[in-house]
Amino acid sequence: MNSTVTTTWTTEAQRWDAVSQRDSDADGAFFYGVRTTRVFCRPSCASRQPRRENVDFFVTAQAARAAGYRDCKRCQPGGLPRELEIVKRACAALDADPLQRLTLAQLSDAVHVSPFHLQRLFKRVVGVSPRQYQAAQRGAALRDALQRGTDVTRATVDAGFGSPSRMYETASTELGMAPSAYRRKGAGLTVHYTSARTSLGFVLVAATARGICKIGFGDDAGALVEELNDEFANAERVEDATRLAPFIAQVEAYLHGTRQRFDLPLDIAATAFRQRVWDALRRIPYGETRSYSEIAEAVGSPRAVRAVASACASNPVALAIPCHRVVQKGGALAGYRWGLPRKAALLDAEAQHTGVDTGAAAKAVGSTEHKAAPTLPPTHLDRVA
Ligand SMILES: [Zn+2]
Structure with a gap:
């Protein structure tokens, strides 16, 4: 068609x-x-x-x-099916006043459904919980205002944060970056960075005061720096190998198989959907892989396979968010932002260091027994320290 x-x-x-x-x-x-x-x-x-x-x-x-x-009782042509109607009313209640933070209990009172039922229904239809929905609405309002050039104090109040200090407590987790910094390509922000040669070519690690904002691989250190300069065009960019040495050490330990997890604070901006995908990626155990559709299912949007792939492709922090562990259903590697040979090398190394043969990583793809275990809070990537 x-x-x-x-x-x-x-x-x-x-x-x-x-x-x-x-x-x-x-x-x-x-x-x-x-x-x-x-x-x-x-x-x-x-x-x-x-x-x-x-x-x-x-x-x-x-x-x-x-x-x-x-x-017809089945398709209810006279109106929205009852369940959609409930979710629609809940969204309307949440949208009605962004200044107000409704708890699940208050919201379920407003739509006359039990909190448990509402939570499940809302997640099924909207894809996120009511709390995440409110956070995303506030974040979106704030991003809008900031991009229009409204000053931060005004924008935060308009977006329902009450006061700038209140907003700084919560919005930075909802926005992924401190609001003043989000404004335009890191304006007002200092980004420290360094690059180093690794077994996978050059790695560039960059961090704000709040956490890592970029980990990228490439064959050419100069090109990596150029990419950073473009993404954070308005930030003050300072090369500082000493400051970033502990992070580079983590990357190297990881590549050598002596470290299987990253414990880096992250400072990255994303939409609510991308946050959920990235959270799901971080729950894939070392040495295992998942298919794009399994991740789509894990985030409650089984049909959003393409959106999952694009969330993987937009991952700003290689390894720390292990998007290399997502492959195609049959085990094909699909794409990798930092090149397929690197993806293959990473999966090989992980398989070796977990004592599985290389093929096993790909074979594990279809298995459902290792469903993503919720070891992380659903959002707030940048709080993980
Ligand atoms: Zn019908």
């Missing part, structure tokens, strides 16, 4: 086509009634498909009812 063409479902043939394909894009555009059952449905309804000669089409639910049809 050509997505650039707007389908209108104006002819009966188009409508029947949509019904026979259970095309959910057509939901809302029209309804169909089945003469034999006197029930009317949305085009995507999962119930048994009627014969063409028994079908009538209607543009509105009212028209179908006026013609004597009843609402």
